Amino acid sequence: MSDEQLKSHRDAIDALDVEILQLLNKRAGHARSIGELKGGGLVYRPEREAQVLARVKQLNNGPLTDESIAKLFREIMSACLSIERPLTIAYLGPEGTFSQSAAIKHFGHAAVTLACASIDEAFRVVEARSADYVVAPVENSTEGAVGRTLDLMVSTPLKVCGEVVLRIHHHLLRREANFEGIRRVYSHAQSLSQCHEWLNKNLPVEVERISVSSNAEAARLASLDTSCAAIAGDAAAERFGMLKLAENIEDEPNNTTRFLALGYHETTASGRDKTSLVMSAQNKPGAVHQLLSPLAEHGVSMTKFESRPSRTGLWEYVFFVDIEGHAAELPVLKTLEALRERAAFVKVLGAYPVAVI
Numbered sequence: 001m002s003d004e005q006l007k008s009h010r011d012a013i014d015a016l017d018v019e020i021l022q023l024l025n026k027r028a029g030h031a032r033s034i035g036e037l038k039g040g041g042l043v044y045r046p047e048r049e050a051q052v053l054a055r056v057k058q059l060n061n062g063p064l065t066d067e068s069i070a071k072l073f074r075e076i077m078s079a080c081l082s083i084e085r086p087l088t089i090a091y092l093g094p095e096g097t098f099s100q101s102a103a104i105k106h107f108g109h110a111a112v113t114l115a116c117a118s119i120d121e122a123f124r125v126v127e128a129r130s131a132d133y134v135v136a137p138v139e140n141s142t143e144g145a146v147g148r149t150l151d152l153m154v155s156t157p158l159k160v161c162g163e164v165v166l167r168i169h170h171h172l173l174r175r176e177a178n179f180e181g182i183r184r185v186y187s188h189a190q191s192l193s194q195c196h197e198w199l200n201k202n203l204p205v206e207v208e209r210i211s212v213s214s215n216a217e218a219a220r221l222a223s224l225d226t227s228c229a230a231i232a233g234d235a236a237a238e239r240f241g242m243l244k245l246a247e248n249i250e251d252e253p254n255n256t257t258r259f260l261a262l263g264y265h266e267t268t269a270s271g272r273d274k275t276s277l278v279m280s281a282q283n284k285p286g287a288v289h290q291l292l293s294p295l296a297e298h299g300v301s302m303t304k305f306e307s308r309p310s311r312t313g314l315w316e317y318v319f320f321v322d323i324e325g326h327a328a329e330l331p332v333l334k335t336l337e338a339l340r341e342r343a344a345f346v347k348v349l350g351a352y353p354v355a356v357i
């Protein structure tokens with residue numbers, strides 16, 4: 001490529017950047033006016049955000065990928081929303097956890113993330129209105145349900161307003177660039193088990209596996225002691241300046257965690273939604289089958305069914321069910337009516353847009 005050709009492309013990019021800049025600020029001006037109309041109340045509108053992201057993906061003709069376009073618009077909306085009012089998102093800290101990555105993936109970088117010591121605390125700060133939303137892990141493709149989040153959802157007054165699906169890549173991190181002299185490996189219990197085959201094959205049996213409260217905490221501990229390594233993701237590696245001795249060591253190549261965002265308000269239908277509920281069956285034969293039959297009767301698809309011991313002692317098990325569609329729309333509405341008649345207990349945890357990015 002000649003210098004002249006390069007210059008002409010760069011001149012074109014400079015001219016386009018001026019236009020993009022003007023358009024971005026024009027867009028932000030409209031968001032600010034919308035914010036004024038909302039009167040400082042409920043600014044975050046998950047259903048609208050899902051529609052904007054789905055629309056730009058559909059309109060995209062490349063060469064940028066749909067995924068890149070959605071990520072760019074995710075950040076544009078995040079910045080626009082922060083002019084209306086910046087949001088604070090509570091998550092299981094410390095900084096660098098996958099929960100923080102999920103919070104940023106869902107709310108964008110303009111949101112303020114608030115690290116909490118536990119999932120309980122993350123729920124509590126939102127319940128006490130010291131933060132706007134909590135993002136908490138609910139299930140992992142390898143390890144299954146995150147019990148603590150499910151238990152908290154039974155009793156919280158918060159409603160699910162969004163879901164975030166995050167690919168989880170684990171790395172073996174250390175301060176030194178070799179495997180010699182590793183005596184301990186720290187990680188969260190779930191991550192240790194997501195990588196246990198890799199650990200069996202690649203580290204001597206005498207290396208102790210120690211579970212700690214989060215992967216970021218594991219990276220922090222390993223950053224203080226060269227005889228230790230940690231299993232954690234990119235964000236934690238970056239946060240604590242750790243070297244990657246081995247990358248993508250998760251046993252299951254499609255290792256994915258699903259997170260939920262919860263806040264005080266209910267979300268209207270976006271056109272592609274899910275409804276999450278928790279219920280309990282009466283303690284008699286065939287009760288679970290009977291409980292689920294309204295779904296089939298109304299043609300509603302179930303995307304998740306998870307049973308968990310009840311903690312109240314009133315019932316033996318509670319069932320977490322995700323169904324396709326929004327709780328305010330007909331087939332789901334009818335299904336919920338029927339469930340309320342049959343179940344000993346039903347709580348709608350929230351109706352929210354299916355993850356778009």
Ligand SMILES: O=C(O)C(=O)C[C@]1(C(=O)O)C=C[C@@H](O)C=C1
Nearest residue numbers: 031034044045048049077080081
């Ligand atoms: O449409 C709105 O309600 C807006 O506030 C605008 C906007 C956007 O930037 O498109 C910003 C924040 C909301 O969560 C949804 C959309």
